[in-house]
Amino acid sequence: MRIALVGYGKMGKIIEEVAQKRGHSIVAQLNETPTLENLNNPDVAIEFSNPEASFENSRICLQNQIPVICGTTGWLDQKPEIEKIAVENNSAFLYGSNFSLGVNLFFALNEKLADLMKNFPEYQVQLEEIHHTHKKDAPSGTAITLAEGIIKNDPRFDAWKLEETKDHQLGIFALREDEVPGTHSVFYKSDVDEIEIKHTAFNRNGFALGAVIAAEWIQGKKGNFSMKDVLFN
Template sequence: MKIALLGYGRMGKSIEAIAIQRHHNIVLKISDANSNYDFSDADVAIDFSIPSAAVTNIKKAIDAGIPVVSGTTGWLDQYSEVIEYCKKKDGTFLYASNFSLGVNLFFELNKKLSTLMSGFSEYTTEIEEIHHTQKLDAPSGTAITLAEQIIEQSDYKNWTLDEPKDSELLIEAKRIEGVPGTHEITYNSEIDAISIKHKAHSRQGFAMGAVIAAEWIKDKKGIFNMKDVLNIG
């Protein structure tokens, strides 16, 4: 498979290494949305660019008729626009806030626990996420996904990074040098606490998942997510 890498930072380099291990070819590597690039040799594009470049990169791939997998976060206020654009162009797009197999299983566990806890108002809920200091957005896309899952099953109306008010779910976002990613959900009451936690040991799981998603999406049409790739949930 011939892959175009849209974004060539740490994740882009990790994806390149795993793709080559899996006998794929990297035919294009770009670092910003202002580059003039040609998708004619690519079978699929993988986008891990910066938030300000993501929408432009994704649309360029869709315009070229190339399936695109995106893991860039921090641009989701334009997600609906990109989905409609992809549908209009009869394109192929897969977005995931996290490509790790473990995290996607963690999403399913979070949904199950939030459903179980929905009937117990004596518990308050908090999310803590920790990432490396180079991560540009806060909270992480993974933390937002976890929060949205909890909100759907509870009386919380939205999430906040600040001191929570009524009906607000607190996300505490920390940035620590050298930490690949940790997410923990805690339910606290006066008498006990229940928590679930996912801790990444390296970026390899994210990169592997992105390459597997690209392998899966090649030659398909439509809008997809990692649940489709992994056949879970």
């Protein structure tokens, strides 16, 4: 494939390395707003930029019928509009809050556990995420996906919030520490014991590999997708 990297920071450079090892060509490395010219006729754009730029980056690609794999978090209030643009332009958009295979298995485990625990109100639920100090958004997109998985399966909750769980709001603690790629934990705590599930990323390579696999998968497809479509369908 011919891949345009829209956002060429730490993640972009790792994605470049992984993609080239899998036989793909990098035809653009952009930290500026994409245009039809500087995108250089790619088969797909992989967008890891920042919350302020992500919507416009994706819009330009989709309106030029370039499929987009987007891993930027912190802009999801605009995601429905981008998904509409993808359909209107007969293109394809795939958003992932986390492209790691392990994390996507963790998402499925989290939903299964939430479904099991919904009938045991003596257990209080709490989420925690730890990331490097350079991460701009809080909570992480991965933590939000975990929270949404619990909310979907446990009628006690109808929303998430930063800090501790309160009433019908599921709490997420967002911690920032030096050079932590990403650690996510879900706790179910009662007066007598605690159940914890946890995913720890050792580096960013798993995220990059998942993004490239998603880019390979989306070729020839039209519409809006997630990593669940790539891995489980």
